[in-house]
Amino acid sequence: MKHSITIAGGGLAGLSLAIGLQSRGVSVTLHEASTYPRHRVCGEFISGVSNETLESLGIGNCLSEATNLQSASWSDASGRLAEMNAPGHGISRWKLDDILQKQFTALGGTLVTNSRIASAPGVIWAAGRPRQPSDWLGLKCHARNLELSHDLEMFTSPDGYVGLAKIEDGKVNICGLFTNRPSSGAKGAGLLISVLRRASLHLLADRLESAELAESSFCGVAGFKPGFQRGPTFSIGDAASMIPPFTGNGMSMAFQSAECALQPALDYASGRIPWREAGEISTAAQAIRFRRRMTAAGLLHHCLTNRTGLKLIGALARRRFLPFQTLLNLVR
Ligand SMILES: Cc1cc2nc3c(=O)[nH]c(=O)nc-3n(C[C@H](O)[C@H](O)[C@H](O)COP(=O)(O)OP(=O)(O)OC[C@H]3O[C@@H](n4cnc5c(N)ncnc54)[C@H](O)[C@@H]3O)c2cc1C
Structure with missing residues (x-):
């Protein structure tokens, strides 16, 4: 090979591309700002990625330790709105990213952790959602001893939405996107519970209070906006396009x-094409x-996060007029 490749960001986009390239004989150096294993704000529900995509990247086995998920429900503060099928996989980012980084280094790739680099020609940008002023706050925490009625439970409110997904080892991941308002001073899992109460999701907050919440898994993020991003020329993953989280399609x-x-x-x-052309392709x-999915998800996200939109789609769902399968296909 004429050129080696440098990647900034060892999340799913950066690691999977690094493995795909390294296994085809390209020498790859991947810089990751943090280290492994580590928790990330993510619903940890993977849906809509084909085996062909995973195989083409050389990571066909990466979901072998994931929990298979099928059933899903959607509720608001007043109760259950709908039940549906939403096939997918549940696996923590603690585990998944660690599996991938080990595979990359086993292939001979160079992984530099605790290394935050700047964008430059010759660097593939996989550094995740860019920081920008926004109204959103993402929170996540793992729990044990939390019974779920469905493999995936979704809750919506005008203050944001939250999903509970079964992941490996009998754990449940709770992750939500909320409007970013000054908090009560609560911290860690307590903050998640207070934000749920602010969103009037009291029954869910009560359930979390009686579960065993893993404080060490709690993480939060603010300062990002879903949508197409204006990143460096050769960007992938959230750095290029961040789909609204309710779709459960960002990891795919x-x-x-x-x-x-x-x-x-x-x-x-x-050496067949120059850097700029590779980025543009x-x-x-x-x-x-x-x-298509970014446009559809953007419109649905808007409906799900304002009072009138929520009232309308809630009423349609209660009367079984909401075409879930079509909507799900639109955001895949
Ligand atoms: C609240 C919320 C819930 C979500 N729920 C789901 C869900 O249920 N299902 C789903 O599929 N998706 C979900 N997503 C989206 C999903 O998490 C992302 O789409 C996915 O993580 C994108 O992967 P990535 O590799 O592009 O970025 P990331 O996973 O964010 O990885 C980027 C990496 O780059 C590193 N980095 C940053 N800057 C630098 C730098 N300068 N140099 C080196 N390294 C750097 C970071 O440390 C990080 O490890 C959710 C997102 C949010 C916010």
Whole structure:
């Protein structure tokens, strides 16, 4: 190979592309700002990624320790709105990212942890959602001894939405996106519970209070906006396009964006095309692949996070007029 490749960001997009390239003989150096294993704010519900995509990246086995999920429910503060099928996998980012980083280093890739680098020509940008002023606060925490009625439970309120998903080892991940208002001073899992109460999701808050919440898994993030992002030329994953979290499709998109980037990055590494062209081909492939779902998810996110939209779709769901399968397909 004529060029080696540097990747900034060892989340799902960066790690899966790094494995795809390294296993095809490209020498890859991946810089990750933190270290492994580590918790990330994420619903940890993976849905909509095909085996072909995972195989093409050389990570066909990465979900073998995940919990298979099928049933899902959607409720608001007043009770259950709908039940549906939402097939997918539940696995913590603590586990999944760690599996992938071990696979990358076993292939001979160079992983530099605790290394935050700047964007530059020759660096594939997989650094996740860019920081920008926004109204959103993401919170997540793992729990034990929390019974779920369905494999995935979704709750909506005008103050945000939250999902509970079964993950590995009998644990449940609780993760939500809320409007970012000054908090009561509560910290850690207590903050999550107080934000749920502020959103009038008291029954859910009561359930969490009686469960065993893993304080060490608690994390939060603010300062990001879903949508297409204006990142460096060769960007993948959330750094290029962050789909609203309720879709449970962001992790799949991270893998799919790595798949879009794989061939152009290989062509650059072998000297067939220059850097800029490789980045442009990858960006164009992602735009084609993600445009429809980003538009649909943006509109639905807007409905799910304002009082009138929620009233309307809640009423449709109660009367069984909401075409869940069609909506789910639109955001996949
Ligand atoms: C509240 C919430 C809930 C979600 N729920 C789900 C869900 O249930 N299902 C789903 O599929 N998706 C969900 N998502 C989205 C999903 O988490 C992301 O789409 C996915 O993590 C994107 O992967 P990524 O590799 O692009 O970025 P990330 O996973 O964010 O990884 C980026 C990495 O880059 C590192 N980094 C940052 N800057 C630098 C730098 N300068 N140099 C080196 N390293 C750097 C970071 O430390 C990080 O490890 C959710 C998101 C949020 C906010």
